[in-house]
Amino acid sequence: MNIQQHLTTNSLTWKEIELDLFRALQNAFAELFTALLEDIDRQLAETRDKRRYHLKDKRRTTIQTLFGEVTFERNYYLDREQNRYTFLLDSFLAFDGSQSISPCLEETAVGLAVDCSSYRKAARTLAQMVGYPVMSHEAIRQLVLEAEAPLHCPVDQRYGRVLFVESDGLFVSRQAKGKRAKEDKILTVHEGWKRNGSR
DSSP, X not given: OOHHHHHXXXXXXXXXXXXXXXXXXXXXXXXXXXXXXXXXHHHHHHHSOTTTEEEEEEEEEEEEXXXXXXXXXXEEEEETTTTEEEOHHHHHHTOOTTSSBOHHHHHHHHHHHHHSSSHHHHHHHHHHHHSSOOSOHXXXXXXXXXXXXXXXXXXXXXXXXXXXXXXXXXXXXXXXXXXXXXXXXXXXXXXXXOOOTTO
């Protein structure tokens, strides 16, 4: 039964219709994207340098995307010049196929981790967007650690009238018996203060 018959024959609520349609669109996206990737891989196989790239076999892989899982097969080649195995599709698309995460999903996860207050909240938000748990909070943390930081934009030189550098230490006792207390150093740098009323 296709989605239109299912939606018209069953009495559903707005939420159920929306969720069913979202799942159908996810499945349609996965089928379309799989067909597109396999077609590109087939074209690369036909136009490759056959003396350099020897076709070893086809390998199945699953990639997580913003629209759900996409499973497809890609050709695995032996590069005779560099004496290593490679996927031409990955090179052509400038994509690291060893990771199971699409670049768009990776950017979205890193953006959510920056905007949300924790990695767990970012993972929950991403799961709500996609409809199922896509990645763990630790996987998002690893993506953030590996992400390239934007280049620092130079700021015009500022001359504050006053520059405060405040430092302090807090001794925290350890729970283990016989362990010495550890000092946590705290440092704050600021340019001044705001006037509050008459103060």
